[in-house]
Amino acid sequence: MAAKKKSNKNTGNHSKQAHKPAISSNGRPASKLPAPQLNEYGIPDWRLEKPDFEVIEVSHGDEVHYEIRGKLDAPVPPIRDSKYLNQKQCVELYRWMLMNRRMEQALENLYKQGKVVGGVYFGLGQEACSCASAYALSADDWFAPMIRNQGSQLVRGFHARDIMMQYMAKAGSPTRGKDGTSHYGDIEKRNMVSPISMLGDLIPVMAGVSLGARLQGKEVACLTWIGDGGQSTGVSYEGINFAAVRKLGLVLIVESNLWAYSTPTEYQVAVKDLANRAIGYGMPGVIIDGTDACQVYDATYEAVERAHRGEGPTMIEAKMMRMKGHAIHDAAAYVPQEMHEFWRKRDPIDRFEKYLLQKKWLTPEQNRQIIDEVEKELEEDRDFAMNSPMPEPHTASEGVYCDNSCHDIKPKYAMPKSGKRGGKLKETEAAIHFK
Ligand SMILES: Cc1ncc(C[n+]2csc(CCOP(=O)(O)OP(=O)(O)O)c2C)c(N)n1
Numbered sequence: 001m002a003a004k005k006k007s008n009k010n011t012g013n014h015s016k017q018a019h020k021p022a023i024s025s026n027g028r029p030a031s032k033l034p035a036p037q038l039n040e041y042g043i044p045d046w047r048l049e050k051p052d053f054e055v056i057e058v059s060h061g062d063e064v065h066y067e068i069r070g071k072l073d074a075p076v077p078p079i080r081d082s083k084y085l086n087q088k089q090c091v092e093l094y095r096w097m098l099m100n101r102r103m104e105q106a107l108e109n110l111y112k113q114g115k116v117v118g119g120v121y122f123g124l125g126q127e128a129c130s131c132a133s134a135y136a137l138s139a140d141d142w143f144a145p146m147i148r149n150q151g152s153q154l155v156r157g158f159h160a161r162d163i164m165m166q167y168m169a170k171a172g173s174p175t176r177g178k179d180g181t182s183h184y185g186d187i188e189k190r191n192m193v194s195p196i197s198m199l200g201d202l203i204p205v206m207a208g209v210s211l212g213a214r215l216q217g218k219e220v221a222c223l224t225w226i227g228d229g230g231q232s233t234g235v236s237y238e239g240i241n242f243a244a245v246r247k248l249g250l251v252l253i254v255e256s257n258l259w260a261y262s263t264p265t266e267y268q269v270a271v272k273d274l275a276n277r278a279i280g281y282g283m284p285g286v287i288i289d290g291t292d293a294c295q296v297y298d299a300t301y302e303a304v305e306r307a308h309r310g311e312g313p314t315m316i317e318a319k320m321m322r323m324k325g326h327a328i329h330d331a332a333a334y335v336p337q338e339m340h341e342f343w344r345k346r347d348p349i350d351r352f353e354k355y356l357l358q359k360k361w362l363t364p365e366q367n368r369q370i371i372d373e374v375e376k377e378l379e380e381d382r383d384f385a386m387n388s389p390m391p392e393p394h395t396a397s398e399g400v401y402c403d404n405s406c407h408d409i410k411p412k413y414a415m416p417k418s419g420k421r422g423g424k425l426k427e428t429e430a431a432i433h434f435k
């Protein structure tokens, strides 16, 4: 169910044309990129910094806490120039990241004012990962956000007011007040599959969306995200493996944000780089700095192109830090303070802003204007959401189950092509399965 929308000037649905590599006037790529390094298992690692520390469990009697050991005073790395993004796109992307951050700040305030019905989830520190990846999709591609990917919904055409109304369970929210978080999709316009709370379950679903489109003669990229914790679930393995075997257009971003609730990655998995798991599935993997919008965009863009060519899935490990607790109720007191300080210096929005200003792709005046516009839009959306009504009691049972008046279930692109053999199995074939 999708909320009725006001017109969206900044649609995240980009034409192919918009994704031409940034080329300088002499026809060469605008900048020289360093050759990507490979990790010990041959996985490309695009990062310009490899943070060198680990979290360890320390116990004093009955009390256990975490400490961080390693090099915490390393200089902040530069942003890696994009191979594909031009100036206009970079500025637009920066605006989405700002919108993502400021919307979540507004949601936090609404929660503290008692206006939110359930909890609130944040993607603080992960705005580049959510926004730049969604920005790399073409209009016909599909995406399925998880709790840290509210920014991707903005990029793909939802408004802050939709998300705010959803958290407040308002009548005009995407689920008409029937859910307090983000369990809605839009299969008509924005090609968004609803988040599934059970971690990993979206992976086979998105593999299935890719397969469904292929049966209808279309290769689409299907983007979803999974946390470092969520990636350990069995269904993640099954879904990724299925996509790899059938060469489906799954684009999987592993949000390697160092914590799964209160468990540090060191106590969750034995591998150093989660992208190494791509080797076991027989698919390409790449490691990127998840706080660098250009790296996120380029890696996703290449994975999307690969999906469009029908070559199969890609696993992108985006390394970064979950900068807040699991949700608003979790103060994350278990995270060593120095760890927050290290990553605060690598804030994706601050770094991207500085990069654009230094490159003179954004003047301080233009920057001020963008910030003012974002704030104004959010203020209007917040007022709209706050003043909109709660659902009428009699609507409680409406739209819960799909019926004939709901929508036609039909192929989106074309009638699936049937095999030469026809749909009927020979009796002997069916019998083979029971032997
Ligand atoms: C299959 C399953 N197990 C457990 C949970 C409860 N749960 C929700 S989020 C979460 C932690 C997820 O950590 P991670 O995947 O690293 O994502 P992050 O919160 O760091 O973004 C857990 C255990 C769940 N939703 N689904």
Ligand SMILES: [Mg+2]
Residues within 6 Å of the ligand: 227, 228, 229, 255, 256, 257, 258, 259, 260, 261, 322
């Ligand atoms: Mg995590």
